[in-house]
Amino acid sequence: LLHSSKKTYRLVVMKLFFYTLLLILLQDTTAKVIHLTRVKSLHEFSRIELHLELRTEAARVGRKFASNSADRIEETDSHNLAYYGPITIGTPPQLFQVVYDTGSSSLWVSGVNCVSDDCGPKRYNSDDSSSYTEDGKDFNIEYGLGSVSGYFAVDNVGLGDVIVKQQLFGVGVKVAHNSHATSGIQGLGYGDDGVLPTFLNAVKQGLLEPVFGIWTGSVEGKDGAEVSFGQLDTSRYSGELSCSPLVSTEYYQVEMTGVGPTECQKERCTAIIDSGTSLVYGPGENIRAINQIIGAVQTADGYVIENCEIDELPDIAFRFSGTRELKIPASIYTINQLEDGSCLSGFQAQDDMGQFDWLIGDLIHRAFYVAYFVGEKKVCFADAIHSTISYSSRVDF
16 A cells, blocks of 8 residues: 555656646747837827938838848848837846847847947946857948947847847947937848847747737837737737738748739739838839829928828728738828828838838838748738727927
């Protein structure tokens, strides 16, 4: 009897150990939610400020995608229209605010020896980290209207409470054209330059499933946003996901069959889904047709709707291969309504963008919950559950 009791006890202990281990493993691969903040809502700019910001963005878009550079960190910069959130580096963890960007793949932050005015509020110090490993290779990136240069380093990186061991990242010594609210960029793309991106490294280490979702708190972008790693947050959207397969993993690039009244006029048109860009950019002919039906005219500020009656403007439908029509209302694609009743259109022309035709920015993320199935190589959309907001935000010149 005593021997039988010992065997039973051992069996119970082994079962408890097994179930405890299983629970830990399951917890390690559940969703990790990062809360994001917008540097500044589009609706909070004066017309002059917004004009300058969007001209900067348009110039950046034109230059970054006309280049065939292999290092895709150049495809975004931390400007005043971006969403940013926390990340930690080192042991003990050093906290940084970085832009989370689907249009790039690498991680960089400003270093303690950064000598520029645009280094940001926090700087990485390898001397304060016991998990730091020296790499020593030069880190040098040219992008649209600025640059980042410094050196590569290896350290532990935290996405929420997920700790990615020995992640290679860039340490900026000279930083130009970075937002003063952030200290770097966390790219969420696949990467093609031999550097395994942070998120994919977390997947490789068995910490997360290969999927993440982006949700914005309101259509105005005023209530921040969230990125959920490893699992979609089903409380943030309603209905079924509508998915489009990637045609390339150089970017989150999908086939686009049409926008609004326009259709693809060649064998195949493609679009990049980019959380690091604010508006929608496309071929001039198509953009003119879209703006014509919403009553927008071209000015020095871009396309402007002079009599911006939001309730009377039509929805504009996006058509990607494999998805239902994704309709964006005027409350999202009109920007910065002024006291004179005018507002800016969210559709702007950009003809020379290299190997794709459309760049779909933050407008799509504010209209829909966007799910990035990295392992299955597809992007999916569902109706976002937004906060209750008012569209009456107005500013003066």
